[in-house]
Amino acid sequence: MKLLIKNGRVIDPASQTDKTLDILIEKNKIVDIKTKISVPSAKIIDAAELVVAPGFIDMHVHLREPGQEHKETIRTGSAAAARGGFTSIACMPNTFPVIDNSGTIKYILSEAKKAGMVNIFPIAAITKGQKGKELSEMAELIDSGAVAFSDDGNPVSNSQVMRSALEYVKQFDGLIISHCENTDLSENGVMNEGPYSCQLGLNGIPASAEEVMVARDIILAEKSGARIHLAHLSTKGSIELLTAAKAKKLKVTAEVTPHHLILDDSSLVNYDTNLKVNPPLRDKKDISSLIKAVKSGLIDVIATDHAPHSLDEKAVEFDIAPFGINGLETAVSLLLDRLINNNTISLQRLIEMCSTNPAKILKLKNKGKICPGADADLTLLDLNKKIQVDVNKFRSKSKNSPFHDWKLKGAPAITIVGGKVIYANRSI
Amino acid sequence: MAFNQKHLLGIQSLSASEIITILDTAESLAEISLREVKKVPILRGKTIINLFYEPSTRTRSSFELAAKRLSADISNFRKESSSVVKGETLKDTILNLEAMNTDAIIIRHAFAGSPYFISTFCSSHIINAGDGAHEHPTQALLDAFTIKQRKKKISSLKIVIAGDILHSRVARSNVLLLKKLGAEVVLVGPPPLLPPYFSTLGAKIDYNLDRAVKGADVIMMLRIQLERQDKSFFPSLREYRNLYSLTRERFQNAKKDAIIMHPGPINRDVEISTDLADSTESVILQQVENGVAVRMAVLYLLLGGKEHEIAD
Amino acid sequence: MEEKIKAKIMDSGKIKRAFNRITNEITERNRDLNNLVIIGIRTRGVFIAKRISQLIEKFEGIKVPVGVLDITLYRDDFSERKEKHIVKQTKIDFSITDKDVLLVDDVLFTGRTIRAAMDSIIDLGRPKTIQLLVFIDRGHRELPIKPDYIGKSLPTSRREKVRVKLKDIDKEDEVIIVEPAGMK
Numbered sequence: 001m002k003l004l005i006k007n008g009r010v011i012d013p014a015s016q017t018d019k020t021l022d023i024l025i026e027k028n029k030i031v032d033i034k035t036k037i038s039v040p041s042a043k044i045i046d047a048a049e050l051v052v053a054p055g056f057i058d059m060h061v062h063l064r065e066p067g068q069e070h071k072e073t074i075r076t077g078s079a080a081a082a083r084g085g086f087t088s089i090a091c092m093p094n095t096f097p098v099i100d101n102s103g104t105i106k107y108i109l110s111e112a113k114k115a116g117m118v119n120i121f122p123i124a125a126i127t128k129g130q131k132g133k134e135l136s137e138m139a140e141l142i143d144s145g146a147v148a149f150s151d152d153g154n155p156v157s158n159s160q161v162m163r164s165a166l167e168y169v170k171q172f173d174g175l176i177i178s179h180c181e182n183t184d185l186s187e188n189g190v191m192n193e194g195p196y197s198c199q200l201g202l203n204g205i206p207a208s209a210e211e212v213m214v215a216r217d218i219i220l221a222e223k224s225g226a227r228i229h230l231a232h233l234s235t236k237g238s239i240e241l242l243t244a245a246k247a248k249k250l251k252v253t254a255e256v257t258p259h260h261l262i263l264d265d266s267s268l269v270n271y272d273t274n275l276k277v278n279p280p281l282r283d284k285k286d287i288s289s290l291i292k293a294v295k296s297g298l299i300d301v302i303a304t305d306h307a308p309h310s311l312d313e314k315a316v317e318f319d320i321a322p323f324g325i326n327g328l329e330t331a332v333s334l335l336l337d338r339l340i341n342n343n344t345i346s347l348q349r350l351i352e353m354c355s356t357n358p359a360k361i362l363k364l365k366n367k368g369k370i371c372p373g374a375d376a377d378l379t380l381l382d383l384n385k386k387i388q389v390d391v392n393k394f395r396s397k398s399k400n401s402p403f404h405d406w407k408l409k410g411a412p413a414i415t416i417v418g419g420k421v422i423y424a425n426r427s428i
Numbered sequence: 429m430a431f432n433q434k435h436l437l438g439i440q441s442l443s444a445s446e447i448i449t450i451l452d453t454a455e456s457l458a459e460i461s462l463r464e465v466k467k468v469p470i471l472r473g474k475t476i477i478n479l480f481y482e483p484s485t486r487t488r489s490s491f492e493l494a495a496k497r498l499s500a501d502i503s504n505f506r507k508e509s510s511s512v513v514k515g516e517t518l519k520d521t522i523l524n525l526e527a528m529n530t531d532a533i534i535i536r537h538a539f540a541g542s543p544y545f546i547s548t549f550c551s552s553h554i555i556n557a558g559d560g561a562h563e564h565p566t567q568a569l570l571d572a573f574t575i576k577q578r579k580k581k582i583s584s585l586k587i588v589i590a591g592d593i594l595h596s597r598v599a600r601s602n603v604l605l606l607k608k609l610g611a612e613v614v615l616v617g618p619p620p621l622l623p624p625y626f627s628t629l630g631a632k633i634d635y636n637l638d639r640a641v642k643g644a645d646v647i648m649m650l651r652i653q654l655e656r657q658d659k660s661f662f663p664s665l666r667e668y669r670n671l672y673s674l675t676r677e678r679f680q681n682a683k684k685d686a687i688i689m690h691p692g693p694i695n696r697d698v699e700i701s702t703d704l705a706d707s708t709e710s711v712i713l714q715q716v717e718n719g720v721a722v723r724m725a726v727l728y729l730l731l732g733g734k735e736h737e738i739a740d
Numbered sequence: 741m742e743e744k745i746k747a748k749i750m751d752s753g754k755i756k757r758a759f760n761r762i763t764n765e766i767t768e769r770n771r772d773l774n775n776l777v778i779i780g781i782r783t784r785g786v787f788i789a790k791r792i793s794q795l796i797e798k799f800e801g802i803k804v805p806v807g808v809l810d811i812t813l814y815r816d817d818f819s820e821r822k823e824k825h826i827v828k829q830t831k832i833d834f835s836i837t838d839k840d841v842l843l844v845d846d847v848l849f850t851g852r853t854i855r856a857a858m859d860s861i862i863d864l865g866r867p868k869t870i871q872l873l874v875f876i877d878r879g880h881r882e883l884p885i886k887p888d889y890i891g892k893s894l895p896t897s898r899r900e901k902v903r904v905k906l907k908d909i910d911k912e913d914e915v916i917i918v919e920p921a922g923m924k
Contacts, residue, residue: 195628201540201562271541
């Protein structure tokens, strides 16, 4: 079975390519890329008018299975990723049970295979049960398929434990992903601390809650020499710390989410629980600092922090609503609309953050690039497609999006994983 | 006349003229509470729920008496005696109460925004009786009523509000209201309980009570929650008292005819010395008395009949 | 709504004569003027009440106290107009128990205002008698209410309105009939 993608504008940051090319796929690999390929037996996808990018990789996703299948399952999460233009996702370990054992990893990988859509890469917990005390059995977890370690929403508060984790993973060049939050400073907080938390009477999460941990983790990474990835940075102060760390050539990488680039805390005035995220939506000066870092290349990755929750769980008082919003099916359109349409960044830069860099950071060898021999994971984008976000059309089980009804220009058109079309917004 | 609100969720959503309408109406209604038969029939047949998720004697009774003096039927629900303890969500509780054909729901809740939240799916009139650290609109209205009673005006008065500002819904509602009516408001408290961004509400910020009290027309002391000390918001009650308690000596720096207010309940000799609390300058009990008239005004304006074609 | 004046019914001279006549009727009927109190219904009933009190003092040398009644909180005739009725203060600084209460309003129409006023008065005490004075009786009663003193009986159609203007708050004394503009 051969698949021929014709006349697409191929953009591959890894090889600095940006031109109209044909791509030939055989089985699950890319076999040829040329100006004109003609294979009579191949099935043809006409990609004229489309951008062909290496498959997008979302390295920060909560799939909820096992344990909270009412929010999302591996199958619905895979379908959401496919519709959102993602070919690979890395899932966070805060499931029930926690991903701190090879059994849970095997379960996830086998369910992912059954779902048969996107590639799923489990991220294992740094500590057993994400309790911040004893390290999980990291070597075995890597052998079972874990691509990184994180305690995500339950950040490791004990600095000694964090230091050990970094020193320990260094021996196999493992990756620690840190959700930077000092929980003493963020205690009971539900939104950004500032004029709006004051006006709304809600407990604030100060920027310092993130920044002191960014500083700590950078220092510990430096001392240990291990790789650390800073998840969903949200403040100007964090960007300043990251700037300094990168200037010292430390092995620090960082991500931002689309919602932190687009929404600020003034949008919370109606106590909409679909705007309750952690880290919280910050203020306008934080946003402009994040955008600047995205433009300058300081930020390595854009990830969604896709955090599905059921309608009932969000239909409560703001204080007790869970943190998190649905991200997979809105991210690409938001990014195209808000970063590309107004020429904030180039397409090449966007693709670098959504595919090239996450593949490198997670060490996914044959992904994040378009070249002969690479996995045939491709994201095809329609830059001119006008959409209106409708949560009722989500393939995700949950609808907790603050972007419902938003009109956006640009959308994922076709998602190809391992040479198979798993999503298309048109007949092909 | 300017009053076209369906709910009373906070001072923030009221215009200055709506606030004045409430205060004027309260002034007209105050006389009813002085009658031998303290009741008028205007809200006869209206059903009101008093839903209190936090303990409160003053506010709950005040609303209850206000409703009864207007002839409404009012039912009290408390957290301890309801399905809430069985894990029912707020939304389900409200929908169940509304199924009994309520006309208004008065809600006190520990979480900010709860009254707004229920107003999004509820057809009854919602009245905020205090939500977390957000707002306590009827308290601010009765405070304004009391100030106006004594000072004949609000605009251009210097009003000091001192204490735990950070956690105080009373402070927020009062700042919003007093600014809308043109007063100068100064907030005072220990820095961890008075973050600088409170100035965005329109108030001035001072960390020195002695300085702030100078030339004040009104001094409003807030209750300090004793448990804040455990959270290291200030070192000790002893030091708090030394810096932020209103004493006779401090009060002497205020204007000659200054008045002292407190939303209650008072910690005697903590935020205010006991002799000041009971002094002639103190209007603390008038605040409580005026609370009924102000709440009657709010209930009347939200639930009362519409103006008729004058029957000549 | 725009209104247009349909007819002028009374001028200041006629009004003055009506006041004098009514006052005489009151003093004739109430032998013990010291037991009389007057309560005017807001807004124009109050000014009529005050004039009656002044005339009694002029004719008989007796000061009869005047109270102010706001009947908003006793109304039953709410319609669908958007704005709410402003509640104004009821101000009656004397006891009405065992008194002869003279209730005063400008125009008597359906009778519902008077019903509300009587309910209100009875909540305030137990008068010996209640008498009713209206300056204009325009008919169309919906309740069994009959005035004791009338300035003028004036048959009207339902859609017409009667305006009693008094120089105390209006420019001059006059009674006019108006109707909504744009109609026949």
